[in-house]
Structure formats: C-alpha cells, structure tokens
Amino acid sequence: MLNEPDLDIPQECSDCPIRHRAVCARCEADELEMLDQIKYYRRFEAGQTVIWAGDRMDFVGSVVTGIATLTQTMEDGRRQMVGLLLPSDFVGRPGRDSAAYDVVATSDIVMCCFRKKPFEEMMARTPHIAQRLLEMTLDELDAAREWMLVLGRKTAREKIASLIAIIARRDAAIGMKGSAGPLVVELPLTREAMADYLGLTLETVSRQISALKRDGVIRLDGKRRVTIPDINRLLDEAGDDSDGGLPT
Amino acid sequence: MLNEPDLDIPQECSDCPIRHRAVCARCEADELEMLDQIKYYRRFEAGQTVIWAGDRMDFVGSVVTGIATLTQTMEDGRRQMVGLLLPSDFVGRPGRDSAAYDVVATSDIVMCCFRKKPFEEMMARTPHIAQRLLEMTLDELDAAREWMLVLGRKTAREKIASLIAIIARRDAAIGMKGSAGPLVVELPLTREAMADYLGLTLETVSRQISALKRDGVIRLDGKRRVTIPDINRLLDEAGDDSDGGLPT
DNA sequence: GCCGATCCTTGACCCAGATCAAAAATCGCG
DNA sequence: CGCGATTTTTGATCTGGGTCAAGGATCGGC
Numbered sequence: 168m169l170n171e172p173d174l175d176i177p178q179e180c181s182d183c184p185i186r187h188r189a190v191c192a193r194c195e196a197d198e199l200e201m202l203d204q205i206k207y208y209r210r211f212e213a214g215q216t217v218i219w220a221g222d223r224m225d226f227v228g229s230v231v232t233g234i235a236t237l238t239q240t241m242e243d244g245r246r247q248m249v250g251l252l253l254p255s256d257f258v259g260r261p262g263r264d265s266a267a268y269d270v271v272a273t274s275d276i277v278m279c280c281f282r283k284k285p286f287e288e289m290m291a292r293t294p295h296i297a298q299r300l301l302e303m304t305l306d307e308l309d310a311a312r313e314w315m316l317v318l319g320r321k322t323a324r325e326k327i328a329s330l331i332a333i334i335a336r337r338d339a340a341i342g343m344k345g346s347a348g349p350l351v352v353e354l355p356l357t358r359e360a361m362a363d364y365l366g367l368t369l370e371t372v373s374r375q376i377s378a379l380k381r382d383g384v385i386r387l388d389g390k391r392r393v394t395i396p397d398i399n400r401l402l403d404e405a406g407d408d409s410d411g412g413l414p415t
Numbered sequence: 416m417l418n419e420p421d422l423d424i425p426q427e428c429s430d431c432p433i434r435h436r437a438v439c440a441r442c443e444a445d446e447l448e449m450l451d452q453i454k455y456y457r458r459f460e461a462g463q464t465v466i467w468a469g470d471r472m473d474f475v476g477s478v479v480t481g482i483a484t485l486t487q488t489m490e491d492g493r494r495q496m497v498g499l500l501l502p503s504d505f506v507g508r509p510g511r512d513s514a515a516y517d518v519v520a521t522s523d524i525v526m527c528c529f530r531k532k533p534f535e536e537m538m539a540r541t542p543h544i545a546q547r548l549l550e551m552t553l554d555e556l557d558a559a560r561e562w563m564l565v566l567g568r569k570t571a572r573e574k575i576a577s578l579i580a581i582i583a584r585r586d587a588a589i590g591m592k593g594s595a596g597p598l599v600v601e602l603p604l605t606r607e608a609m610a611d612y613l614g615l616t617l618e619t620v621s622r623q624i625s626a627l628k629r630d631g632v633i634r635l636d637g638k639r640r641v642t643i644p645d646i647n648r649l650l651d652e653a654g655d656d657s658d659g660g661l662p663t
Numbered sequence: 664g665c666c667g668a669t670c671c672t673t674g675a676c677c678c679a680g681a682t683c684a685a686a687a688a689t690c691g692c693g
Numbered sequence: 694c695g696c697g698a699t700t701t702t703t704g705a706t707c708t709g710g711g712t713c714a715a716g717g718a719t720c721g722g723c
Binding site for chain 2: 669671672673
C-alpha cells in the first residue's frame with residue numbers, strides 16, 4: 168500500500184493491453200480518438216469496493232488490468248458471485264443509472280472509465296461500439312447460463328473442477344502457451360470467494376480441493392498455484408462433455 | 416391436435432402482439448417492411464423441441480405467443496433450465512451457427528422467424544435492431560444473474576417462492592390488472608419443469624408448494640392456478656428485499 | 664364412464680454438504 | 694525473528710433435500 172506511488176497511468180489507447188478485446192475493439196482511429204477524449208483511468212486496491220449495489224453510477228468502463236467480482240448479497244449476508252471480471256470486461260450498463268451488483272476489486276486493478284452520459288451519446292452515434300458491446304454481452308450471457316448449470320446441478324467436486332477448468336481455459340486463451348506439458352494456473356480467488364462463486368461454503372471448497380489433490384487430478388504448489396497434469400481428466404471430473412475444452 | 420387447423424397465421428407486423436416489445440420494437444415503418452420480407456411464422460406444439468443443442472441453426476426469431484424453455488442437459492441426464500422464453504423473447508444468436516441449448520415448446524407456440532443470414536445483414540445496416548437486441552440481451556443477463564442467486568444460495572422454499580413471485584411480476588407487467596385484490600397466477604410449468612428451473616427434484620418442488628399452501632402463503636386451485644393473498648408475504652418468503660416487487 | 668397415460672403428492676430413509684469447532688499454515692510487519 | 698491477523702485445513706456432527714417407493718388426481722379417448 169505504501170510502496171504504491173500514485174502514478175496516473177499515462178496510457179495511450181494505441182498501446183492499451185485490452186485494445187483489441189474491450190468495447191473499443193472495433194473502433195477505427197477516429198472513433199478511438201473520440202473515446203480518448205472522454206476516458207479516464209482509475210485505480211483500485213485489492214479488497215476495495217468499486218461500486219455498491221444500488222449506488223448511483225455515473226460511469227461505465229472496462230477492466231484494464233487485475234480482477235474484480237460482481238456479487239449479490241441477501242439481507243442476512245448470504246452472498247453469490249454473479250460475474251468474474253477479467254481484463255477487457257465491461258462494467259456498468261448504458262441506460263441504467265444505479266448499479267445492480269457490488270463490484271469488488273479482487274486484486275489491484277486499473278479501470279478505463281467513461282462518464283456515462285457522453286458514452287451513451289457516443290454509443291448512439293457509433294455502431295462499432297454498440298456492436299462490440301452486444302457481442303460481449305451475448306458472451307457474458309452464455310457464461311452466466313453455463314454457470315447456472317454448475318450452480319443448479321453439479322456436485323461440489325464437479326463445481327471445483329469446473330471452476331479450475333474455466334480459469335485454465337481463460338489462461339490458455341490469453342496466454343496462448345501452446346505447450347503440451349501440464350498446465351499451471353493461478354487461482355485468482357480466495358477459498359471464500361470461490362465458495363461465493365460456486366454456491367458452497369469455504370470449508371467444502373477446501374475439502375474438495377484437497378480431495379482432487381489426493382486423487383491426483385490436480386497438484387498444489389502453495390495455496391493458489393494449481394498444476395493440472397491431465398486436462399481431460401479434469402474436464403471429466405467437471406462433468407463436461409469431454410470435448411468442449413481447450414484445443415490440444 | 417386434431418382440432419388444430421393448419422392455419423398459417425396470416426399476420427401483419429402492424430397488428431402483431433409483440434410489435435412493441437420484440438427485436439423489432441424500435442423499427443420504423445420502412446425497416447419493418449424490410450423485416451416483413453424475410454420473416455415467416457412457424458408453429459410448434461406443446462412438448463415439441465424447437466431446436467436441439469448443437470444443431471445447426473439457420474434462423475433466429477421471436478416467440479410471438481406461448482411459452483418455451485431453454486435447457487442444458489448433461490450426459491447423465493441432469494438438466495438445468497437456463498431461460499424461460501415468453502412472448503417477445505428472442506431465440507438464437509446472430510453470429511453463431513449452432514444452438515447452445517435445447518429450445519422446447521412448453522405450450523403451443525408461434526414463432527416469428529428470420530433466416531439468419533439476411534437477418535444478420537440487416538442488423539449490420541439497421542442500428543435500431545442491434546440497439547433493441549442489446550437492450551434485451553442486457554435484460555436477460557440481469558435475469559440470469561438474479562437466477563444465479565436463487566440457484567446458488569436460496570433454500571428450496573425460497574426458490575419456490577421466488578419462482579411464483581417472478582411469474583406474478585411478469586403477469587402484472589403484461590396484464591396491468593391494477594386490481595388490489597389477491598393476485599391469481601397460472602403456473603406455466605409442470606412440477607418437473609419447475610424442478611429443472613430451480614435446481615431441485617420434482618418431489619421437493621411438490622413438497623414445498625404443499626408447505627407454502629399449508630402455511631397460507633399461497634392458495635391452490637387445481638394444480639396450476641395459484642392465488643397469492645399477500646404479495647409481500649410471498650416476497651418475504653422468497654428472501655427478496657421487501658421492496659423489489661410489483662408496485663402496489 | 665372406464666382406461667391408460669401423465670402429472671402430482673406423500674412417506675420413509677439416506678447422504679452430500681452445511682455447521683460448529685479447533686488447529687495449522689501463511690503473510691505482513693515491527 | 695517473532696507475533697498477530699488472515700486464510701486454510703481438518704474433524705465431528707447435523708440436516709435439507711435427494712432417492713426410492715407407493716398411491717392419488719386429472720384428463721383425453723373410446
């Protein structure tokens with residue numbers, strides 16, 4: 168915390184790490200320049216709440232680096248994570264002015280924000296943005312529906328395996344490390360956050376991770392680093408059709 | 416079945432019941448005319464599968480009348496409903512050519528279909544369609560996320576109460592029957608379908624409905640017709656914040 | 664008005680995962 | 694390095710909802 172100089176992330180869109188995956192992905196140079204005019208960066212520390220559910224939201228934006236979560240909380244404290252926000256994911260909903268969910272930074276994050284009003288105006292004039300946002304929203308909807316199957320019908324063991332598989336798939340998609348060797352993934356979540364994601368208790372999460380380790384499905388290196396000797400074995404444990412996974 | 420003359424639903428967009436809520440909602444007269452050119456109606460009987468997951472989909476479309484479901488099935492037969500399609504809801508995803516989920520007609524339904532290719536071309540040229548589709552997709556995403564809380568964290572009793580509340584809310588939104596009296600809703604799903612929706616077994620669904628009835632939260636008239644004497648009581652049982660419901 | 668099919672209810676029992684409790688590992692910090 | 698705070702693991706026990714099984718309702722067809 169102290170060793171964090173308040174550097175104001177002087178970034179050009181042109182060398183932005185999410186340039187080709189975020190809402191701006193399809194924008195032409197001139198459109199990008201207009202976005203540039205209304206954008207600003209914000210940094211949040213791990214654990215910090217970016218937005219509280221119900222709060223007025225006067226910006227929307229993209230996660231540039233780091234990981235955040237979308238969670239819903241009941242009055243009695245039960246919590247369910249409803250989204251995992253990775254770099255390039257979009258936060259906020261054009262046309263709505265209060266947040267529907269808590270957004271919490273899981274790691275330190277940087278967000279590229281747009282004031283809502285100008286962004287909405289620009290969206291109306293720039294089909295490329297709306298098109299890309301539609302595409303991203305459809306992807307999120309698919310992910311949400313896949314998650315409904317996990318929450319509604321899978322056992323605790325299958326849930327854990329599914330979560331690891333999903334993280335592994337994402338890592339593979341981003342890193343494109345074509346190595347055939349055993350995959351290594353870093354769990355970006357605490358046991359408690361995993362429990363919130365999976366609709367389990369943290370004790371059950373811990374027990375099932377231990378069980379998968381005992382059975383040789385995964386290996387653990389510290390608490391967070393997971394080695395997957397055989398991805399098909401893992402997908403099998405997840406109850407997924409053996410294909411859907413990452414291409415060999 | 417026999418008493419169903421094969422009438423070919425000669426409908427004009429102008430008097431279409433979903434004209435102002437479906438993807439076409441924002442279209443101008445000329446745009447509507449173009450849609451008219453590429454649309455055709457299809458009718459499916461209750462129980463019929465409209466599309467199988469994995470099948471090639473060469474059309475997209477809207478539910479005009481009736482109710483359909485979106486379900487995912489695991490190899491061993493476990494099933495999870497991931498969407499409930501009501502009149503005006505959109506089926507299919509532009510830019511993807513195989514179906515991700517089974518679409519099953521729960522009642523007899525009529526669909527307004529568009530061949531995918533022409534529809535996609537038209538979407539690229541007609542921002543009004545893409546805009547409306549984005550809005551609808553964002554709504555569906557919200558609904559999916561609300562459902563994730565139900566699936567992940569609610570008890571069986573709360574799940575049933577949530578389902579009834581959601582159906583009541585929809586009925587109120589459509590019918591706009593401002594009557595202050597006890598609400599009456601028709602459950603459009605069998606116990607088994609409810610179980611698939613809620614991540615429960617049909618036995619548990621039956622037991623919990625009986626329990627809510629015994630406790631006076633609902634009254635039953637036949638198997639499907641539910642009377643709600645006190646909507647706030649129901650919302651309470653659903654574990655929702657007491658406000659979120661239908662406006663008094 | 665009877666018959667088979669489908670849908671729904673209820674009971675008895677069991678087990679996966681929750682809950683309660685405590686100890687162990689890990690980490691940041693003075 | 695040692696100490697408190699946080700996170701994780703593991704154990705013991707309990708319970709909500711699943712599973713298995715048996716009847717009831719309801720409905721369309723003849």
